[in-house]
Amino acid sequence: MYDFSIITTAIDQFLRSLMPSGLAIFIECVLVGACVLVAYIVLAIIMIFMERKVCAAFQCRLGPMRVGFWGTLQVFSDVFKMIIKEIIDLKRTDNMLYNLAPFLVVLSSVLTFSCLPFAKGMEVLDFNVGLFFLMATSSFGVLGIMLAGWSSNNKYSMIGAMRSGAQMVSYELSIGISMLTLVVLSGTLQLSEIVSRQSDAWFIVKGHIPAFIAFVIYLIAGNAETNRGPFDLPEAESELTAGYHTEYSGMGFGFFYVAEFMNLFIVSGIASTIFLGGWMPLHILGLDGFNAAMDYIPGVVWFLGKTFFVIWLLMWIRWTFPRLRIDQVITLEWKYLVPIGIVNLLIMTLCVVMGWTL
């Protein structure tokens, strides 16, 4: 296996040989921050392009074709346009909160994004309560959405934000429970540790039935958490025009748009980390030659491959199902997912205690 920490250690030693360690750490922090932001933006652009092409394929269309080869530059032109689009100042809005809201949403998703372990030694925020931290940071995105709806002085935004509040806070619970199920199995909250414990078998295999149930619950709840169809009520296009970001133009809207896609990436990334073995290659017991060949594929590729597979699954769902109604969304969560999740957690605990795992 490649270990990315060789490179980071080399850079660290090089910097320390040049300057005092305090300054070196500062420069490293800046570098890492820049890398995270660049990765964030690049992935967002890839995701938007993927969404358009996947959606077009489901709908018997071609999707973007004219800008660049097969429309590859389409998203760049959208970005250029969005950056120079006028940002409208609105009367009778709470200006500070109105401008703060998109940043909160993006901040939440960038923080969560930096928790993801991309490859061995390639994790930014990695400490012993990683999963807990990740849940904490991902959950304050809803604050930005609520603020956006409240401060816009628009009734559509208001309803969208209220829906979003009810929905996201509820589904946070299911996400937590299904993650907890896996924490019981892994015995640690540290993300890098969770991944390395899957070296012999992925948790979805190790935990067999309860892990699979947790995976399904996680996918449903994760989809709801990212406000994507069939749970896109907060921005339900045919009901609330554009929901909580109705009044945002230019980059304000751009931030919401990017954050939505990156939240999808994060949800899928976590799914691949805790269920599908993260950057661990596919190993099949007994096939040593095959396993050795799989080890040659870098961890980043494995991680991104698994993540994009989950993203594709979620896009498939988004472009197939109609939208739920708000009471149905809440019913689904509180009457079905939460009880099933709790029972599942108990089963998992039982399995672990009795040693029934694979």
Add this chain to the structure above:
Amino acid sequence: MNTTFIPLNEFRSQMETLRRDKGMDFLRDMIGMDWGEDGLGVIYLLENSATKENISVATRTTDRVAPAIPTVSDLWKIANIYEREVFDFFGIIFNGHPNLRRLFLRNDWVGYPLRKDYDESEAVNPVRMYSENNQNDCTYTLAEDGTIKQIPDTLFDNNEYVINIGPQHPATHGVLRFRLSLEGEFINKVDIHCGYIHRGIEKISEKYPYPQILALTDRLDYLSAHQNRHALCMCIEKAMGLEVTERTQYIRTIMDELQRIDSHLLFISCAAMDLGALTTFIYGFRDREKLLDIMEEVTGGRLIQNYNVIGGVQADITPGFAEKVKTFCKDILNKLNEYNDVFTNNIITRKRMLGIGVLSTEDVISYGCTGGTGRASGWSCDVRKRHPYALYDKVDFKEIIYNNGDCYDRFLVRIDEIKESVRIIEQLIDSIPEGEYKVKTKPIIRIPEGSYHAAVEGSRGEFGVFIESKGDKSPYRIKFRPMGLPLIASMETMLKGNKIADLMAIGATLDYVIPDIDR
């Protein structure tokens, strides 16, 4: 058409007798009239929904300053909105009407446009570029001393959370506007505003000769363009005593059914889009394009075809027509299964539609909701069965009737109707007789003095045409029965207590087209 005139003082009691004792429970249409010196009045077209018996009664008043007629809005629910329309166009006050406001025009509009003495000049009614102030809304009644009294409208008070859906909103299928008073997600009160696409077709028609009016009917409900035009042609032909050839009848029937399939496909797409299933929306449009290809080849137009003319059709069908239609019919039945797999049988769709927006059979008749909406509530209201025209008495088809009257039934009715339309087409397509496709008519068409009425089954209900002629080359008064107006009038009963998301489901399955409502 024979109209019985009832004197004003007996009017109310006679109407009550008609409604209660004679069972005339379906108010087909209400036509405001300006007879000039004979005064202003209203013609009521009534039907007994059980026996299919039709009568038309009228009443009038010679007072042009404050004309007043007793209301019938408590007898037929639909009269409420029809009377507002007549008030809007003719300024006739309906005594006892609960909420008499303008329906289509702005509340600061000057004059009543369909009166013969209406001043059309720009100076009277310029383009007002400020928004209409809803606080100025008021209800008009006749005070005891004979003057018109305005009562300020207090539909919504200041403490209510009132939200505007429309006029520019993706789910209103155009420019309809709902004012909703919300309690959280629940809808408390609804007020429907029409008229954002009121183009005054009935008034323009009074200036145009008959063949020119034909072009306007296509643009009423553009998704039943053929049927609309068929109705007008039929009415004029009936008035002139013109017999069209057998071949014309075949072509018209087939084209009507093709248009119905087209409209229902669009209905499925748009209903899916309103519920958030964008893929089904695109699927519907994909298959609709194939149908449009056939239409385009025959008529030359995609959406608006201008195909029917007085005495026949514009051009003969093309040689490969029958083959193409047959291939399409086979194809579309398979595609319906695809929609059912993706959308109709989807658990979310069923949960969103089942038991939502229920209309009872009595309500449907009282509101006059014809078409798919009526049939989903168990009312056999198909004009093709009730008053057969063209070849509908010769072909074998089933009138689709469901009984629950909820959104899901309204959706299923349309899917099944596509299958029935295919059956009708398949019965006719192989036996189109040879002959002329058009009867020669005089260059200038005049129809004899009198009043005439014809109705066809449009894509979303009964489309009626009423012509009052004075023997000129253009009509004295022409009235189109809007298919959508009863539908949106009935929304108020359906919406109360439902949620915002249900508004979209109900609106989608009612399948109204705004230009048809506003005319």
Add this chain to the structure above:
Amino acid sequence: MEMKKPIIKSIPYEEFKDNETLEALIKEINKERTNVVVGALDDLINWGRSNSLWSLTFATSCCGIEFMSVGAARYDFARFGFEVTRNSPRQADLIMVAGTITHKMAPVLKRLYDQMAEPKYVIAVGGCAISGGPFKGSYHVLNGVDKIIPVDVYIPGCPPRPEAILYGMMQLQRKVKIEKFFGGVNHKQKKEEQTDNYPLVITNVPQEITDKTEKEQ
């Protein structure tokens, strides 16, 4: 740096109609000289803007159905970068006035236009939006939307075919490609221009003011 002729991929320049208008515009822009860096940035921005024209979902009548067809599987305007139709005017770049605009709708349309963020473009689709079309003689129809908002491209037809709508949108792309963002001619309207040529929409007029103006009249 000189402004060049706008090029649309795979379609020759000569095949477009009304090239003279564009050439006149280019000439006017080229009168002022621009820095190479600024010119290159302008090109980049124009490339971005012209390939990402998101239209507002706005349709009043028949033309709206054809507009929907353009977005659907066969014609698919996503290919050209008109990917998303936004429902909120704040996020739209383009308003396709598809259908008749009546007296009652006119202030609403104007208000929608005012709510859009710069740069914004208007396409008048169909006879009704251009001149009133078949309803020109009506008492309640606005004879052409260019009386209330500035129109960039007119697409005739009743309703125009989807191909015509695509062609019109490409014409708009060409027009967008010869704009200047930095210095010189910008699409953005000046305040005086707006108020002089087009009426302003006043909303929520307090009761006292309307009473007062009525009395004055």
